[in-house]
Amino acid sequence: MSTTRKIVILEDDLSTCALLTAVLEKAGYHVFQAHEGRYAIELVLKERPALLVSDVLVPDMNGSEVVRQLLESSFGAELKTLFLTSLLDKGEDSPGEKRLKVEGREYPALAKPLNPEKILEVVERIAGGPIIEDPKPVVAEVEEAVEVQEEEAEAAIDSAEEDAAEASEDAKAPQPEASS
Numbered sequence: 001m002s003t004t005r006k007i008v009i010l011e012d013d014l015s016t017c018a019l020l021t022a023v024l025e026k027a028g029y030h031v032f033q034a035h036e037g038r039y040a041i042e043l044v045l046k047e048r049p050a051l052l053v054s055d056v057l058v059p060d061m062n063g064s065e066v067v068r069q070l071l072e073s074s075f076g077a078e079l080k081t082l083f084l085t086s087l088l089d090k091g092e093d094s095p096g097e098k099r100l101k102v103e104g105r106e107y108p109a110l111a112k113p114l115n116p117e118k119i120l121e122v123v124e125r126i127a128g129g130p131i132i133e134d135p136k137p138v139v140a141e142v143e144e145a146v147e148v149q150e151e152e153a154e155a156a157i158d159s160a161e162e163d164a165a166e167a168s169e170d171a172k173a174p175q176p177e178a179s180s
Helices: 014-026 037-047 063-071 074-078 116-127 136-172
Strands: 006-010 030-034 051-055 080-085 097-102 105-111
Touching (some): 006 014, 006 037, 014 116, 030 037, 037 051, 037 074, 051 063, 051 116, 063 074, 063 080, 105 116
Parallel strands (some): 051 080, 080 105
Antiparallel strands (some): 097 105
């Protein structure tokens, strides 16, 4: 599987897709969007994501059919999938995670409307947390921040030593005599 945390979202509702993308990108994942099943299959085979997040009902084919077609490829057979649907938990106040079967395999499913915290919890459990593709810029930022902190600490120590030296010299200096 891919060493980066890419996610392909198959969702025909643009506002739901935008919400998912915003939540996942903010958490550090690299997200690819598809609004049709055929395009989602192409994206999955090209990008090799850690996870496919798929609506069950999309116009050209349903999410189960997308997974069935992906199962025919060696990569698709290993692909982790999370289904989203408005068909689960009708009437429940706090919809939870369910399971859907496709070709004898069980996949986690979340009911719509979506809860961002629950999405992240399930995505991180299934796909793992996001991985920074190129850690060099992050490492450089951390090293720079540490360097700045060390310089500030040294400056503070130097300043404190100078203040102590001045105070010591002031104490050694002859004091004017007090007149009576």
